[in-house]
Amino acid sequence: MTGVIEAKLTELGVELPDAAAPAANYVPFHLSGNQLFVSGQLPLMAGGPDFKGTLGTDIDVDTAQQAARACAINILAQAKAALGDLDRIAQCLRLGGFVNSAPDFIDHPKVVNGASDFLVEALGDKGRHTRFAVGVASLPFGVAVEIDALFAVE
Amino acid sequence: MTGVIEAKLTELGVELPDAAAPAANYVPFHLSGNQLFVSGQLPLMAGGPDFKGTLGTDIDVDTAQQAARACAINILAQAKAALGDLDRIAQCLRLGGFVNSAPDFIDHPKVVNGASDFLVEALGDKGRHTRFAVGVASLPFGVAVEIDALFAVE
Amino acid sequence: MTGVIEAKLTELGVELPDAAAPAANYVPFHLSGNQLFVSGQLPLMAGGPDFKGTLGTDIDVDTAQQAARACAINILAQAKAALGDLDRIAQCLRLGGFVNSAPDFIDHPKVVNGASDFLVEALGDKGRHTRFAVGVASLPFGVAVEIDALFAVE
Numbered sequence: 001m002t003g004v005i006e007a008k009l010t011e012l013g014v015e016l017p018d019a020a021a022p023a024a025n026y027v028p029f030h031l032s033g034n035q036l037f038v039s040g041q042l043p044l045m046a047g048g049p050d051f052k053g054t055l056g057t058d059i060d061v062d063t064a065q066q067a068a069r070a071c072a073i074n075i076l077a078q079a080k081a082a083l084g085d086l087d088r089i090a091q092c093l094r095l096g097g098f099v100n101s102a103p104d105f106i107d108h109p110k111v112v113n114g115a116s117d118f119l120v121e122a123l124g125d126k127g128r129h130t131r132f133a134v135g136v137a138s139l140p141f142g143v144a145v146e147i148d149a150l151f152a153v154e
Numbered sequence: 155m156t157g158v159i160e161a162k163l164t165e166l167g168v169e170l171p172d173a174a175a176p177a178a179n180y181v182p183f184h185l186s187g188n189q190l191f192v193s194g195q196l197p198l199m200a201g202g203p204d205f206k207g208t209l210g211t212d213i214d215v216d217t218a219q220q221a222a223r224a225c226a227i228n229i230l231a232q233a234k235a236a237l238g239d240l241d242r243i244a245q246c247l248r249l250g251g252f253v254n255s256a257p258d259f260i261d262h263p264k265v266v267n268g269a270s271d272f273l274v275e276a277l278g279d280k281g282r283h284t285r286f287a288v289g290v291a292s293l294p295f296g297v298a299v300e301i302d303a304l305f306a307v308e
Numbered sequence: 309m310t311g312v313i314e315a316k317l318t319e320l321g322v323e324l325p326d327a328a329a330p331a332a333n334y335v336p337f338h339l340s341g342n343q344l345f346v347s348g349q350l351p352l353m354a355g356g357p358d359f360k361g362t363l364g365t366d367i368d369v370d371t372a373q374q375a376a377r378a379c380a381i382n383i384l385a386q387a388k389a390a391l392g393d394l395d396r397i398a399q400c401l402r403l404g405g406f407v408n409s410a411p412d413f414i415d416h417p418k419v420v421n422g423a424s425d426f427l428v429e430a431l432g433d434k435g436r437h438t439r440f441a442v443g444v445a446s447l448p449f450g451v452a453v454e455i456d457a458l459f460a461v462e
Contacts, residue, residue, distance in 0.1 A: 023417050024417050024418075024420075024421045024424055024425075025421060025424040025425045025428050025436070026403075026424045026436060026437055026438065026439045027436045027437065027438060028438065029438060030399065030401050030402070030437070030438050032399065032401055032460045033342070033460075034187070037401055037402050037438045037458075038438060039438040039439055039440065040439065040440030040441065040442070054411065056292075091184065091186065093184050093186055093191055094184070094191050095180070096440065098440070098442045101291050101292045102291070102292065102411075103208065103256075103291055103292050103445075104292065104296075105291075105292045106292065106293075106294060106295050106296045107294070108292070108293070108294045109177050109178050109294050110178075112178075113178045113179060116178055116179040116180045117178075117179045120179050128179070128180060128181045129180055129181065129184070130180065130181055130182065130183060130184050130191045130192060130193040130302070131180045131193055131194065132193065132194030132250065132252070132300060132302045133194065133294060134194070134252045134290045134292075134293055134294075134300055135290055135291045135292030135293060136290055136291055136442045136443055136444055136445075137257075137290075137291040137409050137410070137411055137413075137443045137444055137445040138364075138409045138410065138411050138412065138413045138414065138416070138442075138443030139414075139416070139442055139443060140414060140415070140416045140417050140441060140442075141414050142412075142414045146440060146442055148438070148440045150191075152186045152187075188341070210446075245338065245340065247338050247340055247345055248338070248345050249334070255445050255446045256445070256446065257362065257410075257445055257446050258446065258450075259445075259446045260446065260447075260448060260449050260450045261448070262446070262447070262448045263331050263332050263448050264332075266332075267332045267333060270332055270333040270334045271332075271333045274333050282333070282334060282335045283334055283335065283338070284334065284335060284336065284337060284338050284345045284346060284347040284456070285334045285347055285348065286347065286348030286404065286406070286454060286456045287348065287448060288348070288406045288444045288446075288447055288448075288454055289444055289445045289446030289447060290444055290445055291411075291444075291445040304345075306340045306341075
């Protein structure tokens with residue numbers, strides 16, 4: 001069966017962007033055996049909002065959840081570029097969630113939920129993953145969230 | 155052979171807590187092929203001490219080592235929930251150690267040793283892992299340490 | 309075929325250092341199935357420069373790129389210790405790049421390029437990896453960069 005997840009994305013009103021080219025001498029994904037590694041994705045999309053800022057300083061949790069969701073959408077865009085068909089995803093195994101945070105910020109889980117909730121909406125149980133959520137001192141281009149991912153594929 | 159590691163834990167005076175439920179739309183572990191992924195664990199236990207604080211500011215290395223040990227105990231609690239029997243662990247492959255740190259803190263390895271030493275005490279050579287230890291700006295709920303893990307299982 | 313990558317390193321003027329012993333109760337690498345996990349490597353080498361500092365505060369991007377390159381050289385030193393022959397590397401799958409950064413630093417990708425570019429120079433297409441690059445609050449011993457790695461091996 002193919003196209004099921006993409007139909008679900010359409011139902012959610014999500015159009016996958018073109019998979020972003022890496023900004024340097026690395027690759028956006030590797031398929032090795034049945035594991036798909038996706039490079040850390042930023043919440044940047046052509047024509048999209050500017051998800052820059054530091055939690056606890058100048059961006060709020062609601063907005064940062066949208067940033068995390070944008071990272072997850074970019075992760076799926078990379079997965080589609082890697083796999084051709086998102087229905088080849090057997091399981092999202094793991095997300096690494098890096099939140100641009102002030103020292104006194106403590107709600108990193110809520111922020112990364114923006115990505116976690118989206119993946120479960122889009123992939124169902126196959127979207128349920130292990131993860132970590134931590135607060136980093138700064139991120140590339142000043143974005144609020146960076147997330148990398150590992151999938152098991154069929 | 156079963157129950158060997160749990161007997162060792164009893165000998166060490168360690169009672170595994172109930173595996174903590176995730177605080178959001180993710181899972182605490184995934185078993186995929188022979189790999190067991192465990193979500194980032196916090197040093198929180200019912201009735202346990204409050205391991206909050208920032209290294210270099212308001213928590214010392216000795217206390218943070220106990221926090222790292224508590225993360226490792228929670229990792230084993232998740233592994234037991236995943237595997238039923240901890241003797242199915244073939245090897246702890248990797249720990250990711252995130253230490254809540256001030257910018258001038260430099261002793262992250264000592265802190266994460268609290269987890270590394272415990273895993274070797276509990277699992278013997280099967281507890282020896284690769285790892286990283288880094289200083290993050292902040293962590294969920296203000297805890298001092300967060301650690302995730304990957305195991306090879308039989 | 310053996311020795312091809314080491315000949316390339318010689319051509320690049322790179323002599324692999326002795327693989328650094330871990331500073332604590334962990335191991336520098338694990339070979340599990342066809343995956344080689346390498347612990348987070350620091351830019352420290354006997355007789356080498358002192359790559360300490362915080363990006364955006366007291367070390368510049370050019371110097372930190374050299375630090376990232378030194379981390380990658382230490383990663384290959386560990387891979388050689390693990391594999392005997394670097395030609396057994398099938399692919400560098402993933403780098404985790406932690407950059408010691410001030411809150412307003414935004415050029416983490418440029419810093420980690422020091423490692424990425426070196427791995428592609430040394431390993432060719434087998435050196436192209438997925439990665440993340442994030443800014444952490446502090447690192448062990450005050451170094452500017454820490455990088456861990458995962459390889460697929462033959």
